[in-house]
Amino acid sequence: MKVAVIGCGGMGRTHASDYAKMPGAELAAVVDFMEEAAKSAAEAYGTQAYTDFDQMLDEVDPDVVDICLPTYLHKEYVIRAANRGKHVICEKPIAPTKEDAQEMIDVCRKQGVRLFVAHVVRFFPNYLDISRKVESGAIGKVGVVNAKRRGGHPGRTRPWYNDRAKTGSVIMDLMIHDIDFLRGMLGEVSSVYAMSRLTEHMEYTLVTLRFEQGAIANIEGFWGYPGSFTTAIEVAGSEGIIRFDSETTSTVKIRKIAETEGAAPVVVSADRSPTLHDPYYYELEHFLSCIRTGEEARVTAEDGLKAIEICLAAVESAETGQPVTFGSDSKAGRE
Amino acid sequence: MNHVKVGMISFAHGHAFSYLRGLLELPNVTVTGIADEVRDRVAGVVEKHGLAYYEDYRELLKTDIDAVVICSENVHHAQQTIDSANAGKHVLCEKPLGISTEEMQRMIDVCREKGVQLMTAFPCRYITAVLDAKAAIERGEIGEILAIKGTNRGTMPGSWFIEPELSGGGAVLDHTVHVMDLMNWFLDSPVAEVYAEAGTFFHDIKVDDSGMVHVKFENGVIAALDTSWSRPKMFPTWGDVTMEIVGTKGVVSIDSFNQKNEVFSNLAAKPTYSGWGDSMDGRLVEGFVNAIANGTPVPITGEDGLKSAQVALAAYESIAQKKAIKL
Structure with missing residues (x-):
């Protein structure tokens, strides 16, 4: 299966590197x-570099187009790929607005191509283990969840993140991971409250x-x-607790004495939790397998739409200071 | 330093045992007696320490004690505090101070009128890690505080805690006040708004066993606090007190009871944590009796107790109205 990756930022390079080593996948461009x-990505992962999207489609004719562009460009490129009959994998969040997301879904359906939204946390082995344990009933009925996700500010290296109209804030870009994961595990959300x-x-x-x-x-x-980048989650249920904290699960710790000019040595440290493949590998492998078999994906484009719906409600709540309610009794009032 | 004679009213709340232990270690304190309508609850300590026993706390108040420590069911705090103040006794009252704003205000007013001191038992102010973090913040290590995420998750306490006519509320009332008091203490800014979610998920009981309390302070700080009795029977310890304090220049994380050894014993039903950190209850009672002995203001006032309990009460109002409540 021939795959082309669009956008060679951090995420694009990660996806490209995974396709390059995935049996049954060919990183075509x-x-x-x-x-x-x-050019740098093409060289690193052994493929051809293009600067023109249509020229690439004409010359390479990929089966799948994987969009790793900034969020505000997702709609344009997803639709252009779909209109050329290509299956599409799109980075999260699917789009900045519900209307854009719905249009992307509709166009892909009309063109008979698959659309996948890359909510990768559903493929992280630690999170997957939590959702499987919860589904197995190991902790009973879920009551209270605490989750966190912390990292450096992406706007420091990628200026488009500083434009809130293009990213929709930390909620739309970062917290969407936990929002989608929790919705996948616990079902539909009835209300959202947020502070920022x-x-x-x-x-x-x-x-x-x-929920x-x-x-x-x-x-x-x-x-x-x-x-350093930190994630943690604790799920408390009527029969127990399951929890994960990236700060306590390193399997490799390295401490080095760095080059030193003064008397006191400077220690450089790194804590790591290496895995055979990164979670993106399993995610992309799953999407390609869904294209081959026609089966429903673990996370669908509709899930991507629902995720931004909740994120946008959170943005609204942070602005108004009041909870936003979903569901049949309140929908009429909101829409 | 003057000597202080202390009586204890009710051991309904288990903290009474560690407060007693703390008092007995202090050189300038005599514990004279214990009043508790349930004799069995205190028979052991009464005998062990040779204390007088009173079935009715009003008999204890007739003696020449200087101060009382009240650890009764929440609904009795107000009457017992007021009776003690009328008898001229200083009061250390277990948290939450009361179950309504009106009764807590009355407790404060009567104590002031009678010239006795009222202290709310917030031992978390004496957690060494909390004091260390507060000092770091005061040195400016994380700049200005922007936000706090706290947890005071615990095991379901059972007994009268889950009888609303004795407790006045569930996990939200029981576990909002400790960390709320720390937030008030750190921020010194009034609470402007409260939003809360609650539920009864873990146990078949008549009160809430879970809560997520959100607070906005007048100075702009936002905070969320998990108050749930969500620790299962198999959890290695009773619960936690954590705060992650985000400032303009950094973050301070407090995990109060992380000074622990992990115990895996074939003789126990589950692995346990054996905490080896400093005792907070001993220092709390020391702070109280020293203030009484020296005639200085108590370190944690009745107003402090009122302020944090009011947030719990506003949380219940928010839950009922399904919206954020302005204070």
């Missing part, structure tokens, strides 16, 4: 409007979801965290 980025603090260098948001089945989940999203 990488595309970036910045020639250097395209924004400074020049950080964005800190707390979102609380109430139709009753459970309460508080999610912390943090851009500008002055530490």
Whole structure:
């Protein structure tokens, strides 16, 4: 199966590197409007570089187009690929608005191509283990969830993240991971409440979801965290607790004495949790397998739409200071 | 330093045992007696320490004690505090101070009128990690505080805690106040708004066993606090007190009881944590009796107790109205 990756930023390179080593997949091309980025990725992962999307489609004729562009460009390129009859994998969030997302879904359906939204947390082995344990009943009925996701501010290296109209904030770009994961595990959300603090260098948001089945989940999203990337989740149920914290699950710790000029040596440290494949590998492998077999994906384009619907409600709640309610009794009032 | 004679009213709340232990270690304190309508609850300590026993706390108040420590069911705090104040006794009252704003205000007013001190038992202010973090924040290590995520998750306490006519509320009332008091103490800014979610998920009981309490302070700080009794029977310890404090220049994380050894014993039903950190209850009672002995203000006031309990009460109002409540 021939795959072309569009966008050679961090995520595009990760996807390209996974396709390059995936049996049954051929990384047929990488595309970036910045020639250097395209060439560097093509060289690293052994494929051809393009700067023109249509030229690539004409010359390479891939089966699948994998869109790793900034969010505000997703709709245009998903639709262009679909109209050329290509299956599409699209990075999360699917789009900045519900209307755009719906249009993308509709066009792909009309063109008879598959559309997948890359909500990768559903493929992280630690999160997958949690959802499987919960589904098996190991902790009974879920009551309260606390989740967090913290990292550096992406706007420091990629300026489009600083434009809130293009990203829709830490909620839309980072917390969407936990929002989608929890919705996958616990079902539909009945209400959303959010609070946010924004400074020049950080964005800190707390979102609380109430699920139709009753459970309460508080999610912390943090851009500008002055530490290494951290995720944690605790799910408390009527029969027990399951939890994960990336700060306590390193399997490799390295401590080095760095080059030193003064008397006191400087120690450089790295804690790692290496795996055979990264979670993106399993995600992309699953999507390609769904194309081959026609089976429903573990996370669908509709899930991608639902995820942004919840994120947008959280953005609204953070602005109004009041919860936003979903569901049949309130829908009429909101839409 | 003057000597202080202390009586204890009710051991309904288990903290009474560690407060007693703390008091007995202090050189300037005599514990004279214990009043508890349930004799069995205190028979052991009464005998062990040679204390007087009173079935009715009003008999204890007739003696020449200087102060009382009240650890009764929440609904009795107000009457017992007011009776103690009228008898001229200083009061250390277990949290939550009361179950309504009106009764807590009355407790504060009567104590002031009678010239006795009222202290709310918030031992978390004496957690060494909390004090260390507070000092770091005051040194400016994380800049200005922007947000706090806290947890005070625990095991379901059972007994009268889950009888609303004795407790006045469930997990939201029981577990909002400790960390709320720490937030008030750290921020020194009034609470402007409260939003809460609650439920009864883990146990078949008449009160809420779960809560997520959200607070906005007048200075702009946002905070969320998990108050749930969500630790299962198999959990290695009773619960936690954590705070992650996000500032403009950094983050401070407090995990109060992480000073622990992990115990895996064939003789126990489950692995357990054996905490080896400093005792907070001993220092709480020491802070109380020293203030009484020296005639200085108590370190944690009745107003402090009122302020954090009011957030729990606003949380219940928010839950009922399904919206954020302005204070």
